[in-house]
Amino acid sequence: MAKAPSRTTAKRKAPVKAKAKPQTAAAAHPVSPLAPRSFAKLPPLAGVRLATGAAGIKYKDRTDVLVAVLAPETQAAGVFTRSKTASAPVEWCRAGLAGGTARALVVNSGNANAFTGKAGMDGAQAVAQSTAAAVGCRAAEVFLASTGVIGEPLPAERITKILGGLVEAGAAAGWMEAARAIMTTDTYPKLATATAMIDGHKVTINGIAKGSGMIAPDMATMLSFVFTDAAIPAEALQEMLSAGVKSSFNAITVDSDTSTSDTLLLFATGKGARHPEVRTAADKRLAEFRRKLEAVLLDLALQVVRDGEGAQKLIQIDVTGAETDRAAHRVGLAIANSPLVKTAIAGSDANWGRVVMAVGKAGEKADRDRLRISFGGHVVAEKGERAAGYDEKSATKAVSGRLVEIAVDLGIGKGKARVWTCDLTHGYIEINGSYRS
Amino acid sequence: MAKAPSRTTAKRKAPVKAKAKPQTAAAAHPVSPLAPRSFAKLPPLAGVRLATGAAGIKYKDRTDVLVAVLAPETQAAGVFTRSKTASAPVEWCRAGLAGGTARALVVNSGNANAFTGKAGMDGAQAVAQSTAAAVGCRAAEVFLASTGVIGEPLPAERITKILGGLVEAGAAAGWMEAARAIMTTDTYPKLATATAMIDGHKVTINGIAKGSGMIAPDMATMLSFVFTDAAIPAEALQEMLSAGVKSSFNAITVDSDTSTSDTLLLFATGKGARHPEVRTAADKRLAEFRRKLEAVLLDLALQVVRDGEGAQKLIQIDVTGAETDRAAHRVGLAIANSPLVKTAIAGSDANWGRVVMAVGKAGEKADRDRLRISFGGHVVAEKGERAAGYDEKSATKAVSGRLVEIAVDLGIGKGKARVWTCDLTHGYIEINGSYRS
Numbered sequence: 086m087a088k089a090p091s092r093t094t095a096k097r098k099a100p101v102k103a104k105a106k107p108q109t110a111a112a113a114h115p116v117s118p119l120a121p122r123s124f125a126k127l128p129p130l131a132g133v134r135l136a137t138g139a140a141g142i143k144y145k146d147r148t149d150v151l152v153a154v155l156a157p158e159t160q161a162a163g164v165f166t167r168s169k170t171a172s173a174p175v176e177w178c179r180a181g182l183a184g185g186t187a188r189a190l191v192v193n194s195g196n197a198n199a200f201t202g203k204a205g206m207d208g209a210q211a212v213a214q215s216t217a218a219a220v221g222c223r224a225a226e227v228f229l230a231s232t233g234v235i236g237e238p239l240p241a242e243r244i245t246k247i248l249g250g251l252v253e254a255g256a257a258a259g260w261m262e263a264a265r266a267i268m269t270t271d272t273y274p275k276l277a278t279a280t281a282m283i284d285g286h287k288v289t290i291n292g293i294a295k296g297s298g299m300i301a302p303d304m305a306t307m308l309s310f311v312f313t314d315a316a317i318p319a320e321a322l323q324e325m326l327s328a329g330v331k332s333s334f335n336a337i338t339v340d341s342d343t344s345t346s347d348t349l350l351l352f353a354t355g356k357g358a359r360h361p362e363v364r365t366a367a368d369k370r371l372a373e374f375r376r377k378l379e380a381v382l383l384d385l386a387l388q389v390v391r392d393g394e395g396a397q398k399l400i401q402i403d404v405t406g407a408e409t410d411r412a413a414h415r416v417g418l419a420i421a422n423s424p425l426v427k428t429a430i431a432g433s434d435a436n437w438g439r440v441v442m443a444v445g446k447a448g449e450k451a452d453r454d455r456l457r458i459s460f461g462g463h464v465v466a467e468k469g470e471r472a473a474g475y476d477e478k479s480a481t482k483a484v485s486g487r488l489v490e491i492a493v494d495l496g497i498g499k500g501k502a503r504v505w506t507c508d509l510t511h512g513y514i515e516i517n518g519s520y521r522s
Numbered sequence: 523m524a525k526a527p528s529r530t531t532a533k534r535k536a537p538v539k540a541k542a543k544p545q546t547a548a549a550a551h552p553v554s555p556l557a558p559r560s561f562a563k564l565p566p567l568a569g570v571r572l573a574t575g576a577a578g579i580k581y582k583d584r585t586d587v588l589v590a591v592l593a594p595e596t597q598a599a600g601v602f603t604r605s606k607t608a609s610a611p612v613e614w615c616r617a618g619l620a621g622g623t624a625r626a627l628v629v630n631s632g633n634a635n636a637f638t639g640k641a642g643m644d645g646a647q648a649v650a651q652s653t654a655a656a657v658g659c660r661a662a663e664v665f666l667a668s669t670g671v672i673g674e675p676l677p678a679e680r681i682t683k684i685l686g687g688l689v690e691a692g693a694a695a696g697w698m699e700a701a702r703a704i705m706t707t708d709t710y711p712k713l714a715t716a717t718a719m720i721d722g723h724k725v726t727i728n729g730i731a732k733g734s735g736m737i738a739p740d741m742a743t744m745l746s747f748v749f750t751d752a753a754i755p756a757e758a759l760q761e762m763l764s765a766g767v768k769s770s771f772n773a774i775t776v777d778s779d780t781s782t783s784d785t786l787l788l789f790a791t792g793k794g795a796r797h798p799e800v801r802t803a804a805d806k807r808l809a810e811f812r813r814k815l816e817a818v819l820l821d822l823a824l825q826v827v828r829d830g831e832g833a834q835k836l837i838q839i840d841v842t843g844a845e846t847d848r849a850a851h852r853v854g855l856a857i858a859n860s861p862l863v864k865t866a867i868a869g870s871d872a873n874w875g876r877v878v879m880a881v882g883k884a885g886e887k888a889d890r891d892r893l894r895i896s897f898g899g900h901v902v903a904e905k906g907e908r909a910a911g912y913d914e915k916s917a918t919k920a921v922s923g924r925l926v927e928i929a930v931d932l933g934i935g936k937g938k939a940r941v942w943t944c945d946l947t948h949g950y951i952e953i954n955g956s957y958r959s
Contacts, residue, residue, distance in 0.1 A: 170882030170890045200878045200890065202907030235875030236908045345879055424861070425954055432955035438672030441637045445607030445782055453607045453637065470639030471673045510955070514948050517862055518869035 132354025143195030314357025395512025455496030569791025580632030751794025832949025844937030892933030
């Protein structure tokens with residue numbers, strides 16, 4: 086995900102308190118208290134060969150390039166930022182998806198190659214061509230993603246210089262190394278895996294992601310790459326991916342800001358267990374695969390929001406009783422993006438009046454007197470006023486832990502949605518208010 | 523403006539560093555460094571009698587009730603929050619405006635009377651009826667506004683108890699006292715005045731306002747009350763007021779949050795210099811009055827944003843070259859509401875990449891390669907990349923002072939807009955993350 090400012094070198098040397106000691110990437114900030122207790126162990130995936138390298142694009146003493154070489158005829162699908170100032174790699178990928186097949190993915194951290202003009206597109210092309218030459222495919226079959234500083238020219242030659250070696254067997258890497266190589270301000274690597282049966286044949290889904298500021302929904306996502314060894318045509322993949330982001334990557338927000346580089350790609354190598362041919366997303370034999378794909382997407386999305394800049398608490402917001410699901414989603418995001426709600430939660434303040442305010446500003450149909458708000462199951466407001474059974478101690482307890490559950494029933498329809506965010510703390514200001522260089 | 527949390531009593535006793543020593547209201551926080559150097563001196567206004575009192579609604583040792591008694595046949599206009607969870611006083615005023623005339627305004631601080639159910643409306647009615655009895659008018663001619671905690675029952679009897687005395691000559695007050703009585707988290711009182719000629723006759727416009735968090739545009743405004751001694755019918759007043767808020771109160775944002783209580787009222791007593799009758803807002807003899815009214819509204823709006831919670835810098839954003847004025851306004855607000863832009867400015871970081879990002883997420887037509895961004899007149903980005911003449915020192919200097927000027931030319935049309943915001947600092951988190959108690 087593109088962040089205009091980088092961190093200072095001094096800060097990068099801050100002590101790392103990762104539970105799993107990072108081997109190839111040093112976190113700039115202490116590991117989020119919301120980090121998973123352990124990392125998912127991703128199995129090898131037939132048709133995907135990973136390699137990471139240190140190109141020295143911006144960081145020192147860490148990997149910053151990931152190459153995934155994919156089996157011939159790998160099918161691809163993608164969802165991207167809706168930003169009108171999208172990065173060169175995003176434009177490159179959009180064009181590449183028209184072909185439907187992929188042979189390689191190259192990701193670099195440290196430079197977003199965004200707002201870099203013609204030189205930016207030239208750089209993207211150079212990386213793609215260099216990779217294509219090493220893999221033996223068309224440049225259009227190479228997918229690209231870049232994350233880091235906006236507006237700095239991409240030192241493409243530093244990447245192309247090491248690409249040949251990475252594509253060769255020499256630098257094979259596992260999923261954990263892959264997840265680490267794409268980190269920027271992330272405080273931990275993000276991985277998820279699942280298996281699914283397609284007509285009695287087991288297939289695997291592996292995914293990695295990075296965050297962790299400039300994250301808002303409805304604009305695709307930050308960077309996330311999901312791979313499966315199932316054999317599913319590009320069109321069906323795209324349909325399942327587009328459906329899956331709605332309740333995962335499009336249902337999280339850290340700060341309402343949207344990156345120029347948000348990219349989510351899904352690759353299907355078809356090199357796993359041989360299952361009968363499936364052609365469309367509607368095929369019932371894909372039902373379990375769809376469920377598991379959505380679970381992987383949600384798992385990764387939640388890992389991203391748990392690593393929101395400065396996050397101390399994960400906030401889960403359930404909206405029910407809205408006019409439509411879409412209206413519920415918008416009300417949920419109005420609450421999730423409200424700085425006043427987020428700062429109140431940070432201060433363990435059961436300030437339900439701010440939730441009322443956020444519902445009121447969402448622009449969706451709402452009726453003050455039908456609204457019911459609960460914190461952690463404790464009803465704090467209903468019938469247009471503070472709930473009769475309101476208990477300050479219970480309400481405060483509900484907003485004091487690492488997970489805060491807010492439920493809002495609008496009482497006017499059947500629309501519902503669940504969204505997630507994190508609290509807004511001094512850490513966010515600290516991270517984003519420090520000078521770039 | 524309604525803020526769910528109040529400040530603790532301890533905090534209210536923090537040292538006040540106001541340039542003009544507060545006499546009736548103690549500021550909860552140090553006076554904003556962006557406060558005006560001196561306060562406007564408002565002359566008495568024919569047809570308006572002001573009184574303030576201490577009802578002890580929530581605060582101690584300060585005034586918290588303002589009563590303005592207006593001459594018979596005073597014409598009224600208003601703009602209110604668009605919140606779907608509006609407060610009882612907002613609903614009361616909306617109903618009252620239908621009559622077109624006003625005889626009194628009663629404002630209390632310390633309690634927003636929002637989300638207080640039937641008891642809230644009963645409280646509002648009690649205050650209006652009590653005032654009407656003392657003034658000798660209909661309850662519908664009494665306008666109300668409340669600002670403070672959301673969801674707490676309004677102790678209406680504390681207000682009605684002192685109303686009679688306030689309406690009588692006993693507690694006459696000046697404009698400064700009036701502005702102080704309506705403060706909540708404001709660090710300084712907000713006043714503005716102007717005179718205008720209507721067909722050769724001088725009339726006066728006096729206005730007061732309060733902020734200073736939960737402030738976002740397109741939802742009317744926080745609390746502001748403007749009075750004139752001109753004789754202008756309600757319909758014309760309303761037209762001028764609605765037009766005037768677009769480039770003033772609707773062009774400022776502190777935190778993108780919108781109050782349940784935002785209220786802007788304009789009263790014309792008709793007791794000043796006797797000018798020829800004017801009937802419509804389009805009357806050319808009102809041209810200067812309109813200009814001066816807009817100047818007063820803008821002056822008050824800027825005082826509000828200069829007192830944004832935690833504000834250290836005023837940020838002025840000019841957007842030109844947009845498809846329409848409306849598009850320019852939306853792009854301006856996307857920049858103004860971006861936490862990443864606001865934290866960068868707080869850190870004196872000339873992080874133009876974040877402005878690119880905000881333009882990209884605004885959802886309005888934009889072309890990366892035609893975009894030109896300047897900080898304080900220094901072009902930092904154009905033609906899809908960092909400007910050829912970019913100078914880090916100049917750019918940094920431009921974002922290091924109290925006033926930061928950002929100019930964005932989209933290069934695709936003639937639409938333009940100017941909006942204002944403040945930076946996002948630790949102060950905002952501190953103020954809004956502290957417990958209500």
